[in-house]
Amino acid sequence: MSTKKLGEQTAALAHPPSFLGRACVAGHKEGEGPLASVFDEICPDDRFEQPSWEKAESAMQQHALNLALERAGGMPDWLFGGDLLNQCVASTYAVRDQTLPFFGLYGACSTVGEGLILASMVLDGDFGTRAGVVTSSHFCCAERQYRTPLEYGGQRTPTAQWTVTAAGAVILGREGPGPYVTHVTAGRIVDLGVTDTNNMGAAMAPAAYETIRTHFRDTGRSPADYDLIVTGDLGLLGSELLEELFRRDGVELSGCHVDCGLMIYDLEKQDVHCGGSGCGCAASVLTGHLLTEMERGKWRRILFCPTGALHSPTTAFQGESIPGICHAVAIDAAP
Amino acid sequence: MSTKKLGEQTAALAHPPSFLGRACVAGHKEGEGPLASVFDEICPDDRFEQPSWEKAESAMQQHALNLALERAGGMPDWLFGGDLLNQCVASTYAVRDQTLPFFGLYGACSTVGEGLILASMVLDGDFGTRAGVVTSSHFCCAERQYRTPLEYGGQRTPTAQWTVTAAGAVILGREGPGPYVTHVTAGRIVDLGVTDTNNMGAAMAPAAYETIRTHFRDTGRSPADYDLIVTGDLGLLGSELLEELFRRDGVELSGCHVDCGLMIYDLEKQDVHCGGSGCGCAASVLTGHLLTEMERGKWRRILFCPTGALHSPTTAFQGESIPGICHAVAIDAAP
Numbered sequence: 226m227s228t229k230k231l232g233e234q235t236a237a238l239a240h241p242p243s244f245l246g247r248a249c250v251a252g253h254k255e256g257e258g259p260l261a262s263v264f265d266e267i268c269p270d271d272r273f274e275q276p277s278w279e280k281a282e283s284a285m286q287q288h289a290l291n292l293a294l295e296r297a298g299g300m301p302d303w304l305f306g307g308d309l310l311n312q313c314v315a316s317t318y319a320v321r322d323q324t325l326p327f328f329g330l331y332g333a334c335s336t337v338g339e340g341l342i343l344a345s346m347v348l349d350g351d352f353g354t355r356a357g358v359v360t361s362s363h364f365c366c367a368e369r370q371y372r373t374p375l376e377y378g379g380q381r382t383p384t385a386q387w388t389v390t391a392a393g394a395v396i397l398g399r400e401g402p403g404p405y406v407t408h409v410t411a412g413r414i415v416d417l418g419v420t421d422t423n424n425m426g427a428a429m430a431p432a433a434y435e436t437i438r439t440h441f442r443d444t445g446r447s448p449a450d451y452d453l454i455v456t457g458d459l460g461l462l463g464s465e466l467l468e469e470l471f472r473r474d475g476v477e478l479s480g481c482h483v484d485c486g487l488m489i490y491d492l493e494k495q496d497v498h499c500g501g502s503g504c505g506c507a508a509s510v511l512t513g514h515l516l517t518e519m520e521r522g523k524w525r526r527i528l529f530c531p532t533g534a535l536h537s538p539t540t541a542f543q544g545e546s547i548p549g550i551c552h553a554v555a556i557d558a559a560p
Numbered sequence: 561m562s563t564k565k566l567g568e569q570t571a572a573l574a575h576p577p578s579f580l581g582r583a584c585v586a587g588h589k590e591g592e593g594p595l596a597s598v599f600d601e602i603c604p605d606d607r608f609e610q611p612s613w614e615k616a617e618s619a620m621q622q623h624a625l626n627l628a629l630e631r632a633g634g635m636p637d638w639l640f641g642g643d644l645l646n647q648c649v650a651s652t653y654a655v656r657d658q659t660l661p662f663f664g665l666y667g668a669c670s671t672v673g674e675g676l677i678l679a680s681m682v683l684d685g686d687f688g689t690r691a692g693v694v695t696s697s698h699f700c701c702a703e704r705q706y707r708t709p710l711e712y713g714g715q716r717t718p719t720a721q722w723t724v725t726a727a728g729a730v731i732l733g734r735e736g737p738g739p740y741v742t743h744v745t746a747g748r749i750v751d752l753g754v755t756d757t758n759n760m761g762a763a764m765a766p767a768a769y770e771t772i773r774t775h776f777r778d779t780g781r782s783p784a785d786y787d788l789i790v791t792g793d794l795g796l797l798g799s800e801l802l803e804e805l806f807r808r809d810g811v812e813l814s815g816c817h818v819d820c821g822l823m824i825y826d827l828e829k830q831d832v833h834c835g836g837s838g839c840g841c842a843a844s845v846l847t848g849h850l851l852t853e854m855e856r857g858k859w860r861r862i863l864f865c866p867t868g869a870l871h872s873p874t875t876a877f878q879g880e881s882i883p884g885i886c887h888a889v890a891i892d893a894a895p
Contacts, residue, residue, distance in 0.1 A: 227637070227686050227687055227688045227689060227734075228686055229685070229686050229687050230637055230687055230688045233659075234661040236687045236688075239686075276878075277878050279874055279875065279878065280878070302562070303746060309647075310874070311646040311647070311872045311873070311874065312644075312646070312666065312870065312871065312872035314870070314871065314875050317749060317870040317871075317883050318883065320749060321749045321751050323748070323749075324568075324748055325748055326568070326569040326745075326746035326747060326748055327746070327747065327748055327749055327885065328674055328677075328678065328746065329665065329667050329674070329870070329885075330663070330664065330665060330666065331642065331647065331648040331664040331665065331666040332663070332664050333647065339663055339664070343663065343678060343682075346681070346682050346685055346687055347681050349685055350564070350681055350682070350684060350685020350686070350687070351562050351564050351574075351685070352562055352564050352565055352571045352681055352685070353562045353565045353571075354562060370874075399562075410661075411661030411662070411663065412661060412662065413658070413659050413660055413661055413662055414652060414655060414656045414658070414662055535648075535649070535652040535664070536647065536649065536652075537645065537646045537647035537649045538646070539614055539645070539646065539649065539705075540614065540647075540649050540653065543611075543612050545653065548652050548653065548656050550662065550664075
């Protein structure tokens with residue numbers, strides 16, 4: 226029997242890895258939102274001086290990664306990365322010039338969580354001293370790939386979310402001052418049959434519910450053990466659904482639950498309907514806001530739960546429902 | 561310092577994981593090739609009774625996974641999967657009904673190698689007793705996504721490769737009768753500027769060269785230490801390039817080098833130009849042929865090196881070159 230596996234989906238890290246360097250870079254709209262002050266760099270035109278949106282996304286990811294590497298004070302042994310673009314090209318081209326062993330991930334908007342879990346396990350398994358994770362999303366790339374070209378000027382439905390233009394990078398270390406990754410709960414795929422690609426909060430909420438509930442069961446913890454339970458990008462509707470699902474179990478989450486997709490924009494003023502989404506959403510809120518406030522002592526322990534919708538435009542056209550996934554990472558001021 | 565990291569890109573597994581269950585399922589054309597007898601199932605029309613090619617690919621992956629799970633005699637703690645489809649949907653929909661924690665990977669045709677590396681590290685890190693890897697590719701999905709719809713009847717260039725319709729699944733165990741994964745060398749991205757998407761062997765050969773060379777340097781081994789060095793899908797031209805690159809270093813690889821893309825089809829008779837490619841190519845040749853022959857004692861030690869081209873149609877249209885990657889896994893009859 227493994228000594229580190231708890232229950233069905235959770236691992237307790239024997240030697241919790243520490244966050245070392247981190248950085249986040251964002252676009253114009255994100256730079257006008259409530260978290261504007263946390264970004265290391267804000268690009269005024271979302272182009273990052275590149276001739277295409279896809280290259281801009283790679284450049285943004287590169288900026289974030291380079292800054293995180295600088296701050297970590299040493300190169301990682303392994304690098305994990307991913308994004309929303311077909312064949313995950315934003316990450317590939319972003320890390321192409323690095324001479325680092327690279328693992329490409331696809332977990333849709335949950336990718337930063339997947340990366341943190343694998344990086345933590347690899348460090349805890351004694352396979353190196355540092356491991357990096359970098360992810361991104363870009364509104365303009367995502368619109369033309371998943372929905373309609375921007376020039377089309379399509380109307381958005383009330384349940385739609387706005388893909389965040391941002392990249393986040395973190396370097397974890399086997400040793401460090403904290404905060405620490407103490408437990409990881411890898412998600413399983415949950416699909417309750419939602420087919421509306423303009424309502425991804427509803428598609429992902431059951432996955433968030435399953436993973437968070439499993440995390441509690443596997444670790445013996447409850448919401449009271451966390452200062453904050455942070456979902457990735459459920460948005461307004463998905464967050465309500467998640468809290469409602471827990472309420473049916475007699476668990477009140479609303480006091481400690483927040484959602485990165487609701488934190489990154491001002492929903493009243495920024496015309497983003499149900500909130501933000503995208504790999505860069507949870508990644509930039511974690512690296513820019515959550516870890517900073519933990520270091521300042523605002524929160525001692527958080528459960529970071531990025532969520533992803535694992536469909537594609539092709540599967541949607543073929544009438545398939547949207548499978549969701551959520552990965553949870555317990556981050557603690559103490560190891 | 562880590563006790564398990566060797567050199568820059570390699571990990572030596574302290575407690576080498578064993579192959580437990582494995583299975584491979586293939587399409588019609590593969591079932592007419594030289595490896596026909598190794599497949600557990602051959603689908604006569606490549607449709608797997610599904611209404612679309614994408615659903616057929618998922619079904620094929622499901623068949624392979626279910627069979628491997630059955631043979632492994634127990635469920636894995638973690639499951640890794642990936643494929644070539646946008647948003648890796650073949651894997652997502654294939655594993656949707658499993659209640660297993662799932663890590664989605666994107667390493668193009670190298671995905672089975674990436675999965676084996678991560679699964680091995682997670683088991684060696686004592687995070688569980690079993691871990692699974694499943695990957696696939698399907699000619700018809702790949703053609704319409706990467707090239708032109710089949711109905712278009714496009715001509716193929718002489719350097720083109722044929723995407724293999726196949727899925728392979730393996731379950732690794734912390735304990736088992738072998739063969740064992742003893743060393744893993746994770747690839748870094750290598751891009752020498754090849755832009756011809758119909759010549760992916762040339763784009764991937766430098767990555768294979770870098771990873772295999774790094775593996776030798778990191779482990780102190782040489783080609784003489786292996787009965788076989790098996791690349792994933794360099795095809796005819798890419799294989800020649802790889803051997804030529806080693807020849808410049810004074811290393812003769814041709815005596816022990818084979819390529820899954822050249823093994824799976826009869827190049828004379830099957831009109832596949834430079835050979836096979838796709839995530840399912842290396843995965844099915846490994847699970848169907850290589851491991852079987854190792855168990856029969858034909859080879860004691862092989863270096864399995866799946867290769868991937870990490871571009872997308874969008875990056876190709878934007879004039880970008882094709883980044884390659886290659887992951888190497890040393891498989892040994894003894895732990």
